Amino acid sequence: MHPATVPPPQPPSTPETLEIITHLLSDLLPSTLSITCFAARWQVLRSKLASLKSTISEISDSPHWSENPLLPPLLHALLSTLRRTETLRRHCSDASLSRGKLLMQSDLDMAAGWLSKQSNDLELLLRSGVLHQSTAIVLSRPNPTSSKEELAFFVKDLFTRLQIGGLEFKRKALDSLIHLLSTDDKSAAVVAREGNVGFLISLLDLNAHDSVREPAVHAVSLLVSAGDSPRKSVFEEGALGPLLRMIESSSAPVKEKAAMAVEFITADPDNAWAISAYGGVPILIELCKSGSLAAQSHAVGAIRNISTVEDIRVALSEEGAIPVLMELLVSGNAVAQGKAANCISILASNGEHFRNLLLQEKGLQKLLNLFHDCPNSDTLEHVLRAIYSLSASNSSYRVLSGSTMFIVQLSDLLKHGNIRLQHLSASLLAKLSISDSTKNVLASCMGSLVKLMESVKPDGIQEVGAKALVSLLSVKSNRKEFVKDEKSLIRLVQMLDPKNEVVSKKFPVAVVAAIMAGGSQGCRKKLVGAGVYGHLQRLAEMDVAGAKKAVQRISGNRLTSIFSRTWRE
Known part of the structure; x- marks a missing residue:
């Protein structure tokens, strides 16, 4: 017969x-x-x-201590430590049980360390307030109608589980945090205020378990994308360094989340400088070269953010960022292309040195190729800004001024693009030296330029609209075409009206002067008939720049016409 098996002793209840x-x-x-x-x-x-005795007394007095799932493992661990401590007490009290001095010192130090950790965990549980409310294994998530107090309690409970729970509790807590941040816009500020963001950042350590580190970086990426306050909190807790290390040595999905978080953190100019302190420039450049499309997009976005810092711009050029940016213009997805173009425009606007480096990599030609084939308006805007920045170079200026295809596309954007694209297109038309034959082709966009002159925003749009229009009116056929367009003529008269305070009067005055530059009697009659002369006289009396000269041109031609008619009679 087999001997009866003795069941293992059951652990005591909580x-x-x-x-x-x-x-x-x-x-x-x-x-x-x-x-x-x-x-x-x-x-x-x-x-x-x-x-510990004081803490245990407080736990006993808490109304729902027996219901909290975090407490039993903590108490069992503490009981084990206290029993070891009791054994050490006996050894130190009874000489016959003495052990080696160094071994005893080590055991006592270990016992003190265990007691410290367990005491801290229990105090954390008490301070969170969760022992004073009835909780389930996984606290029900707040819904959009939940009060601020309910949301704050949920966050405190969640972080308590995250800090002192076992691996399974940590995973469930992170899943709940990710769900909360993904579905509730107001939750990020509460997490930053009520949660232990520093502990969340500690989970990004490369020594942390993969099942915890990967959702932790997802939670951090959601947190920094939710607003200034959470982003500041994450940055100040030192997240940038661990995130960059994760980009270096993690799996592709984790790299994407980490790069996303870095992009959002560096979107704040006050944080961008820190990339250099953590050696992040070469890490981001390498991710642009070898990462997934999503990771590349976030990496180049972070590079765009930090390119606003002068010292980092130098590091970018030294680390070989410019050829990588050019490659993304050709091979990246639409988002990466737009961010790369935006970064190029920032670099090109910061001195001849960077413009020369960009042009050496055939930057203008690659931008023009993308401009001709780009269907995405956001990417198109960044490309056009980059082209405008490069136009400060004499060689680029000549290429752009002589490209009829490019200039015609600008006129199409003036007629059909959004206000930002119209602003950029007008800025380039006002800046470039365009041939008369090409100006003839652009006559159809003059009405769009007049509309820009009426726009209040963005700043500077009235000026570039007027300058581009004045440039086109240097051609005789365009002047005749303009005065035939009744809608544009009416708008011009309305802008000249002294009662109209929306438009600076020097711009429509400059347009009138451009129309009259050729001395055309037909143009003069159209302008006078539309009511331009009366407005100009009042503007001249108000000393508006250019108004007196414009009045002289119109009235001078009028007197010449009268004298000629009198002589003939």
Whole structure:
């Protein structure tokens, strides 16, 4: 016959465990007073035991302590430590049980360390307030109608589980945090205020378990994307360094999330400088070369953000960022192309050195190729800004001025693009030296330029609209075409009206002067008939720049016509 198997002893229930701990602490504290060996170490242990006794008393007084799932494993671990401490007390009190001095010192130090950690975990549980409310294994998530207090309590409970729970509790807490940040816009500010963001950042450490580190970086990326306050909190807790290390050595999905977080953190100019401190420039450049399309997009976005810092611009050129940016213009997705073009425009606007480096990599030609074939308006805007920045170079200026195809496309954008594209297109038309034959082709966009002159925003749009229009009116056929367009003529008269305070009067005055530059009697009659002359006279009396000269041109031609008619009679 087989001997009867003895079942393993069942661990005590949570109430029993708490009772045993209470008795052990009551016995241990006075019994350690008489120990004379290692007195300093036992004084430290007594202090920790006294603190634990107070904490255990508070837990006993909490109305829902027995319902919290985090407490049983903490109490069982504490009971084990107290029993070890009791054994150490006996060894130090009874000479016959003495052990080696160094071994005893080590055991006492370890016991003090365990007691410290377990005391901190229990105090954290108490401070969170979760022992004062009934909770389930996984606290129900707040809904959009939940109060601020309910949301704050959920966040506190979530971070408590994250900090002192086991691996499974941590995973569930992170899943809940990710769901909360993904579905509730107002939750990020509460997480930044009520949660332990520093502990969340500690989970990004490369030594952390993959099942915790990967959702942690996802949670951080959602947190920094939710607004200034959460982003500031994450940055100040030192997230940038760990995120860059994750980009270096993690899986592709984790790299994408980490790069996304870095892009959002560096979107704040006050944070962008720190990339250099963590050695992040070569890491981001390498990700642009070898990462997934999504990771490349976030990496080049971060590079665009940090390119506003002068010292980092130098580092970007030294680390070979410019050829990588050019490659993304050709091979990246639409988002990456737009961010690369935006970065190029920033670099090109910061001195001849960077413009020369960009042009050496055939930057203008690649931008023009993308401009001709780009269907995305956002990307098109960034490309056009980059082209405008490069136009400061004499060689680029000549190429752009002589490209009829490019200039015609600008006129199409003036007629059909959004206000930002119209602004950029007008700026280039006003800046470039365009041949008369090409100006003839652009006559159909003059009405669009007149409309830009009426626009209030963005700043500077009235001026570039007027300058581009004046440039086109240097051609005789365009002047005749303009005065035939009744809608444009009416708009011009309305802008000249002194009562119209929306438009600076020097711009429509400059347009009138351009129309009259050729001395055409037909143009003069159209302008006078539309009511331009009366407005100009009042503007001249108000000393508006150019108004007196414009009046002289119109009235001078009028007197010449009268004298000629009198002589003939």
